[in-house]
Amino acid sequence: MWLMHALGLAGGVLPASGDLRFPDYVSDFAESEGCLPSILEETEPIYMSTELESILKEAANGSGIVVFSVFVKTGDRQEESAFAAQLKHWMCRARSVFGRDFLVFVDSERSRQRWQGEYGITPFFSQSWIEASFAGPAREEIRDSNYWRWAAMESILRAGYMALYVDTDILWLEDPRPLLVSLPGDADFFGSCDAYNGSSGSIRWVKDGSLDIEYLREESRQHDDESVCCQQGLVPVNAGVIFMRSSAGAISAVERFRKRIISGPCWGQAAMHWGLYEMCGSQLSCEILDPLVFASAEPLRTALRRDSRTALRRPSLIHLDIKGKQKATKHFERFFGTPQECRMDGRGSDSEL
Numbered sequence: 001m002w003l004m005h006a007l008g009l010a011g012g013v014l015p016a017s018g019d020l021r022f023p024d025y026v027s028d029f030a031e032s033e034g035c036l037p038s039i040l041e042e043t044e045p046i047y048m049s050t051e052l053e054s055i056l057k058e059a060a061n062g063s064g065i066v067v068f069s070v071f072v073k074t075g076d077r078q079e080e081s082a083f084a085a086q087l088k089h090w091m092c093r094a095r096s097v098f099g100r101d102f103l104v105f106v107d108s109e110r111s112r113q114r115w116q117g118e119y120g121i122t123p124f125f126s127q128s129w130i131e132a133s134f135a136g137p138a139r140e141e142i143r144d145s146n147y148w149r150w151a152a153m154e155s156i157l158r159a160g161y162m163a164l165y166v167d168t169d170i171l172w173l174e175d176p177r178p179l180l181v182s183l184p185g186d187a188d189f190f191g192s193c194d195a196y197n198g199s200s201g202s203i204r205w206v207k208d209g210s211l212d213i214e215y216l217r218e219e220s221r222q223h224d225d226e227s228v229c230c231q232q233g234l235v236p237v238n239a240g241v242i243f244m245r246s247s248a249g250a251i252s253a254v255e256r257f258r259k260r261i262i263s264g265p266c267w268g269q270a271a272m273h274w275g276l277y278e279m280c281g282s283q284l285s286c287e288i289l290d291p292l293v294f295a296s297a298e299p300l301r302t303a304l305r306r307d308s309r310t311a312l313r314r315p316s317l318i319h320l321d322i323k324g325k326q327k328a329t330k331h332f333e334r335f336f337g338t339p340q341e342c343r344m345d346g347r348g349s350d351s352e353l
């Protein structure tokens, strides 16, 4: 782990190929746990609209990578207002890193106008894409942002682009696309992690470069009562930041995640996990993004408390996957600064959605 630390300090280099690869033996893990319901096989592939193709070309801007998010009205007012207060500021930061090369799938024309005008990034709204993507059994998922991310992901992969999905609660510091294109070319799926040591980058459930299944089992025992989708504790990958390559394996993995959501009772992130346990190592090559580059708020905050020099190693992004997002935003900006153009942006005032 010292080596990784040193490399990270030297220049934000990602772990060498195979360092954080999911091992083959998990492929029958879901079956051996014997707790998953069977899958409905009847979802349609997500349809590729020509309007989306031109938007993807613009958003990829020659990089081959589309960085995207989704923003849908979920009906959860509490969650929406936690985001609304900071959204304008986070989007200013996204713009300062990506210009307009940041795509957000939205669910209304009104929302499209706001994202384009007020936030200045590239929105995609299409009634025909929504109708096609949420047809049949997927109709129930129209307000589920988890399902939306996979529908959007599948569209982008099918169009031949690599895709970095991010939640909207991201504090952007650097453009990660140059790092992403240099990742090992034989992996299709890169998940992010929020259970790591923020100083060293070592992941709690990785042992000798593989999943520590015993550790995960122990974790899951402690969370046994929390989920109806096998054990919620068996959730090593955070679905808030995901990078995928456009391969046949990646596309069928996303289809699998969608089918698992539709079949119930797994919610989106757990649906993804069981898809990964079923596919990684056999039909899909899976890795973890370097958590020192794709950081999560809590481990980074802990590391900064221990030693403020941690800030010398700037991550590309900080996922604010914690409560108190406004406070966390201010906290991290004390260490990492605020772009000039975002200094006056929505600070202290609530920008309404």
Ligand SMILES: *[C@@H]1O[C@H](CO)[C@@H](O)[C@H](O)[C@H]1NC(C)=O
Residues within 6 Å of the ligand: 061, 098, 099, 100, 101
């Ligand atoms: C596309 O990328 C170039 C740099 O590679 C940048 O100058 C330009 O602003 C980008 N275009 C948009 C629309 O952001």
Ligand SMILES: *[C@@H]1O[C@H](CO)[C@@H](O)[C@H](O)[C@H]1NC(C)=O
Residues within 6 Å of the ligand: 197, 198, 199, 200
């Ligand atoms: C995290 O890593 C640092 C540096 O390697 C180490 O000193 C510290 O003890 C680790 N923390 C935990 C909780 O393992």
